[in-house]
Amino acid sequence: MIQFSEEKLQKVNELISHYPEGKQKSAILPILHIAQEENGNWLDVSVMDYVASLLNIQPIEVYEVATFYSMYNLKPVGKYMFEVCQTGPCMLNGSDDIISYIGEKLNIKPGETTSDGMFTLKTVECLGACGYAPMMQFGKYYREHLTKEKVDTLIDECRTKSANLN
Amino acid sequence: MQKLLLEKDHVEGIRFYETYRREGGYRSVEKAFKMSPADVVEEVKKSGLRGRGGAGFPTGMKWSFIAKPEGVPRHLVCNADESEPGTFKDRYLMEFLPHLLIEGLIVSSFALGSNVTYIYIRGEYAWIVDILEQAIIEAKNNGFLGKNILGSGFDCEIYVHSGAGAYICGEETALIESLEGKRGNPRIKPPFPAIKGAWDRPTVVNNVETIAAVVPVINMGGDEYAKIGLGKSTGTKLMSACGNINKPGVYEIDMTISVEEFIFSDEYCGGIPNGKRLKACIPGGSSVPILPTNLLLKTAKGETRYMNYESLSDGGFATGSMMGSGGFIVFDEDQCVVRHTYTLARFYRHESCGQCSPCREGTGWMEKILKNIEIGRGKMSDIDLLWDIQSKIEGNTICPLGDAAAWPVAAAIRHFRDEFEWHVLNPNEAQKRNYGLAHYANTLEVVA
Numbered sequence: 001m002i003q004f005s006e007e008k009l010q011k012v013n014e015l016i017s018h019y020p021e022g023k024q025k026s027a028i029l030p031i032l033h034i035a036q037e038e039n040g041n042w043l044d045v046s047v048m049d050y051v052a053s054l055l056n057i058q059p060i061e062v063y064e065v066a067t068f069y070s071m072y073n074l075k076p077v078g079k080y081m082f083e084v085c086q087t088g089p090c091m092l093n094g095s096d097d098i099i100s101y102i103g104e105k106l107n108i109k110p111g112e113t114t115s116d117g118m119f120t121l122k123t124v125e126c127l128g129a130c131g132y133a134p135m136m137q138f139g140k141y142y143r144e145h146l147t148k149e150k151v152d153t154l155i156d157e158c159r160t161k162s163a164n165l166n
Numbered sequence: 167m168q169k170l171l172l173e174k175d176h177v178e179g180i181r182f183y184e185t186y187r188r189e190g191g192y193r194s195v196e197k198a199f200k201m202s203p204a205d206v207v208e209e210v211k212k213s214g215l216r217g218r219g220g221a222g223f224p225t226g227m228k229w230s231f232i233a234k235p236e237g238v239p240r241h242l243v244c245n246a247d248e249s250e251p252g253t254f255k256d257r258y259l260m261e262f263l264p265h266l267l268i269e270g271l272i273v274s275s276f277a278l279g280s281n282v283t284y285i286y287i288r289g290e291y292a293w294i295v296d297i298l299e300q301a302i303i304e305a306k307n308n309g310f311l312g313k314n315i316l317g318s319g320f321d322c323e324i325y326v327h328s329g330a331g332a333y334i335c336g337e338e339t340a341l342i343e344s345l346e347g348k349r350g351n352p353r354i355k356p357p358f359p360a361i362k363g364a365w366d367r368p369t370v371v372n373n374v375e376t377i378a379a380v381v382p383v384i385n386m387g388g389d390e391y392a393k394i395g396l397g398k399s400t401g402t403k404l405m406s407a408c409g410n411i412n413k414p415g416v417y418e419i420d421m422t423i424s425v426e427e428f429i430f431s432d433e434y435c436g437g438i439p440n441g442k443r444l445k446a447c448i449p450g451g452s453s454v455p456i457l458p459t460n461l462l463l464k465t466a467k468g469e470t471r472y473m474n475y476e477s478l479s480d481g482g483f484a485t486g487s488m489m490g491s492g493g494f495i496v497f498d499e500d501q502c503v504v505r506h507t508y509t510l511a512r513f514y515r516h517e518s519c520g521q522c523s524p525c526r527e528g529t530g531w532m533e534k535i536l537k538n539i540e541i542g543r544g545k546m547s548d549i550d551l552l553w554d555i556q557s558k559i560e561g562n563t564i565c566p567l568g569d570a571a572a573w574p575v576a577a578a579i580r581h582f583r584d585e586f587e588w589h590v591l592n593p594n595e596a597q598k599r600n601y602g603l604a605h606y607a608n609t610l611e612v613v614a
Contacts, residue, residue: 018282018325020239020365025347029330033289061347068349070331070516071289087251088452088509089408089495125333125513126251126452127290130493131406131414140292 001046002039004054012054025057028065032072041081042073070124078113078120080158080165083137084146086123089130098134098146099123105155118158139165168394170382170402171375172418175262181297183304186265192310194384198273199318206277210380212388214400219245219336219373220451220491222475225380231360232278233368240368242280244271244377245341246287249333251452251513252493255404256374258416260287260294263378264301268324270377272310273384275322278370282323286341289330298326333517337565338371340519351519352565375404395421399474403492405434409447410498412436421474425449426463428473429496442498446581449478450490452510453570455577456503457487483577503585505597507578508536514571525568528559532575539586542593549586553579 004012012031019026031051032043039047043066045059052059066072084099099121103109106119113120129135132144141164143154157163179185186192198206211226232240244267248256260267267285275283287295302324305311313321327345329335335344339353342364363369379401383391392400399421408414411429413436419428428434429444438444448456464471466485471477475489497506515529535552538544556572563569579586589596 018284018327023346023365026327026345026365028347029289029344030328033328033330055347064349065347068332068519069289069329072330086509087513088448088506089252089493091506091509092409092495092497092501124331125516126249128248128254128257128288130252130254130408130495131416132254133408133414137290 002035002050004034004038008034008038009054016055024055025061028055028057028062029069031055032062032066036072040076042076076113076117077122078118080118080138080163081120081122082154083122083124083127085125085127085129085133085135085137087126089126090133090135093133095134098136098148098151101148102151105151119155138163167420168402169418170391170394171259171263171266171378171404172416175258181262181264181301183265183301183308186263187308191265192269192305194269194381195272195276195310196316198276198384199316199320203277203279206273206384209388210277210383213383213391214388214398215376215379215383215391216398216400216475217373218375218379218403218492220250220453222489225372225376228360228372229274229278229370231358232370233361234279235368238367239281240279241364241370242271242275242278242283243341243345243364243369243371244283244285244374245336245338245371246285246291246374247329247333247336247341248291248374248491249288249336249517250491250493251510252408252448252495253406253451253491254408255406255416255492257291257294258406259374259378259404260291260298264297265305266378266381267298267374268301268305268310270380271324272305272315272322274372274377274380275324276318276320280370281321282325284345284364285324285326286335286345287326287328288335289328292328295326295328302326332519333513334519334565334567337567340565341371342369349519351521352567354564396472396474397476399476399489403473403489405473405492405494407435407494407496409494409496410438410442410501411496412439419473421472423473424463425471425473425478428494435494435496438496438498440498442500444496445499445501446497446503448487448493448495448574449473450488451493452495452513453566453573454488454490455483455486455573456497456507456581457577458581461485461581462487483573484580487577502540503578503582504536504540504589507574508533508540510574511536511571514567518567518571522563522568524559524562525571528555528568529571531555532571536575539589540596542589542596544586544590544593544596546587546590548590549579549583 015027016024048062052062110123134146135144215225216222332350334340335350340350344350359369430437465480511533515533520526556575559568560572
């Protein structure tokens with residue numbers, strides 16, 4: 001069970017105020033983003049129930065939304081998540097090689113997390129960075145023009161805790 | 167050529183209000199407030215501006231459809247859910263010229279009578295949300311948002327609404343559902359959003375680039391804007407160029423240049439890297455038909471093909487393609503069309519909302535069959551089966567995602583059937599990607 005801080009609750013109220021009276025459910029996507037951030041980057045049932053209580057809606061209304069959108073993680077993920085695009089334009093620029101390189105280096109397949117809970121490798125569909133391919137989402141930002149060397153550097157940064165997620 | 171949107175994109179500090187204003191920003195708001203909302207709509211109509219999200223529908227006409235029932239609020243929603251593979255122009259605009267979008271939104275909100283306007287942005291563009299919110303605060307601090315803007319009596323607030331990863335939410339009714347806090351399942355039309363949109367209120371949904379283009383339309387006047395370009399392709403268009411080119415990026419074009427110039431000129435894509443030859447191109451985002459070089463550079467009639475709505479679609483789907491969203495994906499001679507089409511089929515299967523059976527089931531079948539062909543486990547009959555499935559998805563779904571999934575598969579088979587057959591006949595070599603020169607030597611017969 002989580003409980004938002006006063007500051008986060010204020011943010012929730014501000015978000016709700018953006019929408020018409022009685023349509024507070026409209027704020028569900030941004031609030032789920034906050035909830036996920038507060039809960040180690042994934043949503044479990046108790047978190048979704050908490051969001052339902054904040055919005056005064058039924059828990060099922062939160063579940064059906066959380067399961068629809070690909071940015072919500074419904075199981076635990078690693079501390080660092082590499083979300084590598086694999087769609088056509090990235091593929092033309094070698095994303096397959098980057099995905100398999102990360103997989104070999106960390107000894108995991110796409111969708112898996114390393115046993116120490118540090119890294120998750122996830123393949124994603126087009127993130128709108130086609131001209132800067134191959135690329136991945138890393139936290140809030142994109143890492144673009146990826147090469148094996150850049151991947152090495154990023155993994156090293158993560159291991160030495162200097163990688164910037166936000 | 168004259169740039170209307172990206173003229174100032176490299177001015178240092180243009181992301182911030184002070185610089186943007188000093189460079190002539192927000193003049194269109196001052197000008198619009200001296201006009202009536204109906205006159206602003208009229209200017210946009212005269213400009214011939216067409217929706218830049220992909221469909222190319224005339225913007226002024228879309229605006230004129232909005233219902234105005236007494237006492238019911240109306241909304242403008244800016245579609246910043248840019249997710250069509252190959253497309254990254256809206257991101258560029260928002261990242262580098264956020265105030266241009268805010269300026270366009272204020273003018274458009276005034277024209278439509280929207281006192282609360284939303285920017286629905288894809289969740290992955292998380293850092294751009296910060297940039298936009300900063301721009302909104304700056305605009306508000308300088309009196310361009312809030313109550314009684316510049317003493318005009320017009321009130322307007324803009325809120326950024328972050329999505330959470332769903333291509334389908336770029337479809338306007340799915341976007342509205344998502345804005346209401348639901349799954350992004352498209353609605354059956356009619357009623358159209360202009361009558362019954364967000365929270366059952368009249369709503370207009372416009373793409374980022376469309377809204378930004380309203381700024382030059384008002385500044386120069388609709389008639390002058392309409393003089394730029396060719397025929398019904400008025401004004402300028404942002405193209406996001408990617409794939410195998412020397413200079414990928416976002417380019418503003420005036421729709422009078424040829425496809426050949428766009429690909430090979432140093433001003434734009436700068437040609438194909440490593441001395442390779444051009445094999446094919448998807449000129450308007452992943453949904454539109456792929457064209458082999460011979461049909462890309464010239465139409466079936468042998469005329470030069472230009473970078474505009476009419477010329478790119480010359481010949482229909484048999485020998486032409488579409489302008490779409492301006493996502494321009496270039497293939498060099500070593501690229502495998504089967505593999506690329508497989509990644510697109512996987513994309514559409516992943517992004518299908520699941521409401522309509524032909525799309526929900528069909529996209530998955532196409533992905534599986536394409537994967538089998540790509541890895542050397544395909545049969546000759548699979549190619550006809552693929553054709554059959556795509557033809558049964560097209561036109562049989564609530565929203566255009568079904569068509570968008572069907573068209574790339576159809577076009578790949580139509581123009582590169584020999585490549586599919588080669589994969590079936592050479593299963594052990596199927597995954598090698600150095601196959602592709604066939605279309606220089608022998609142009610395939612066109613299948614209608």
